[in-house]
Amino acid sequence: MLLWKDKENLINQSSPPGVFELKKFKKLAIFLFSISLSLSIITPSQAEELANPLLVPVNSQPGLVINPVPSEIALGTKFSISGAIDPAKKNVTILRQTKKGDKWTTIGSTKTKADGTWSMSTTAPVKKAKTTYRIVINNKDKVKSDNFVISFKKPQLDFITQNPAVSPANPIGFIGKVNPPTHKVGVQLQVYDKKKKKWVKKASAKTAQDGSFNFTINASRTTTKYKYRVVTTSGITVATESDSQEVSVVPRIEGLGPNGRILGTDISRFQGEVDFAKMYAAGARYVFIKSSDGAPNANARAIAYSDPRIPAAKAAGLMVGQYHFAQLPNTDDMNLILQAANDQADLVISRWNAHGGYSPGTLPLVLDFEQAGVPRNVTDPEAIAFVKTFMDKVTNATGRVPLLYSNPTFLKNHLYGDPTLANYPLWISNYFDVSNPGISPKVGCINTVWTKEGCVLPWVFWQYSQTGPGRDFGVSSKHIDLNVFSGTAEELLALAGYPAAT
Structure with missing residues (x-):
């Protein structure tokens, strides 16, 4: 602990004439109080303020005063022992002695000043030790202090x-x-x-x-x-x-999207060149980048596009997520459907690992599941099996549940038969100018397995526009997708693996 607990100790020492009494002291914040190892002689008022638990009082015979000494000293550092004699006299020899067995050996000495004070400095050993000392006035009376012990410890x-x-x-x-x-x-x-x-x-x-x-x-x-x-x-x-x-x-987060929500974008090779600093300046605080595809040729293009842009986006201060475009095989063979789901999950896991996994600034992986990647003859059970197999495998490999990107109508038409799908968080696509992305102006509420009472469709991200001004957001394409996050700045930071900013 860096801040020691306040102490309420009573140091009340009865001493012969010439030895100061250490009075009761009040609670002090010890870590904030400065003390010195090179101590000069103390007064009763100074003794009241003395709050270092490593300094201990030393008793002595009448005529010798020892200032409190440190009980612990760091290896290799200089320290001093000081005090005074009473009555004051100049040039009296003061001895510092150590004890080994029953024998005392003088290892240092000094002379008193005219006011009777004295001080002797030395350097701590460089190896751990515990040494017993005493101070002796080198006169006919051989006035001595009590024994005291100093521990020399590794700093x-x-x-x-x-x-x-x-x-x-x-x-x-x-x-x-x-x-x-x-x-x-x-x-x-x-x-x-x-x-x-x-x-x-x-x-x-x-x-x-x-x-x-x-x-x-x-x-x-x-x-x-x-x-x-x-x-x-x-x-x-x-x-x-x-x-x-x-x-x-961690990034600064401002609610610059519609209704004060936190704004972001998503891009693929169709956006061309990207100035991520300009994207950030336009108000985006995150970007999803297409990083893989279930079709081999499209996958190669996605890798080539995303590899340099994922680190570039992070360097510009944006949080980054990778999304995978799902491609279901045109077959009614469930085994082939499941094999495709496993293969594409492996592809996503590999891309995730290639960019450092879930390091700070990384948003959850995304399965982009929409009509363009699903043949018309694929049945609901086949679509559901693909999604669950993919999502569960990626979850087990990465430790986090991916997001599922789609639009409400597609969710209703292809992923309606299994209520456990609602465990997967949604990145919903709906471009209608309404406050609820689960509603269509033409049909009203679009019921999905995610839809709750009152046509509330829970979502994490909402892609509310596909016609954002591309140039303003730093891309070479005319338009860019725009998204908002459902939660607070703190929740977005947590989703991206950051602790809360101070």
Whole structure:
């Protein structure tokens, strides 16, 4: 934990003359309070504010004052032990001794100043150890402190991001702490460069007196997931690095479609060249791209068209989905129907894998099931068997249920006999200027297995136009399909595998 819980400890030490009493102190946010390992002599009021649980009081015989000492120190760092003598006297020798077995050995010394204060600095070992110390006044009385123990531990970098998901170019905050607390340690924030396959410096800082540090940087303008870590660079001889933290840069989502809904497009090779930055600027926040086809020649063209455009669309900040155009064989042999469904599902799974699976920014796969791919003599049971076989196989392979694209009339005519089909989410196509895509001006409510009471047709995406202004959306064709999403920005981000933006 980076933020320790507030402490309500009572440190009330009765001491002989010259030894300060550590009074009761109130609850303090310990992580936010700065302390120093190089402590000067403390006053009672300062003792009241002393809130570091790693600092412990040291008792001593009359005439010697020891300031609280750290109970834990990071390997390879400098630290000080300090105090005073009473009465004050200059040039009195103070000894620092360690105990091994029953024997005490002097390992350092210093002289008092005119006011009686003294301080001695040393460097922690580079290997883990637990050492017993005492302080001795080197005079005829040999006034001593009580024994105290310091544990020398490998430093640890605690590090978290305050913004696991942000919009492009927005600030990302990181906070962290070196434990045991160590002052003026150089720390460097790094980001992993996937292309160079190495960690790259983003910012530098030094730890505060309590070992804490923080960074604020601006997120990239490219929507993807980034990995960050912190490493020590100076002030500590034992090189240390934190665990990595992931930050997702997620698209800004605005409701720019009809009725304030979130706008998107879908394209195939018929849209020709695409300027995805222009598409984004026109208000689209997602695009479905034809990536495969059940007919071999059409499939080859779909692959050639989609392969460069899927990453290009993501780079422009658009969420991207791949759709497959279903082609049912012209046969009444159910085995051949099922074989075609399995083969086309394998094709879609392969295309999905080729573009990184369900990485952030990827919308669900889509089965485009419409009249142009279904021979007229195909029966309802055959059509239903194809759809269920395809959808279930893709679901099992990818872990997510694909969307089913079609129009209400086709759903009614070919996919009406099995109510379990309603488990597949819909991308519905209906170009009538009405608020409900399940209604036709000519026939009224179009009843499907998805239709609920009141002619409510649940949908995830609605293709409401096939005559959008192509040039405005960056395509070379005159027209482009336009779609809206049924839910909120947060729901769309979740559908695309992003955490909610901050």
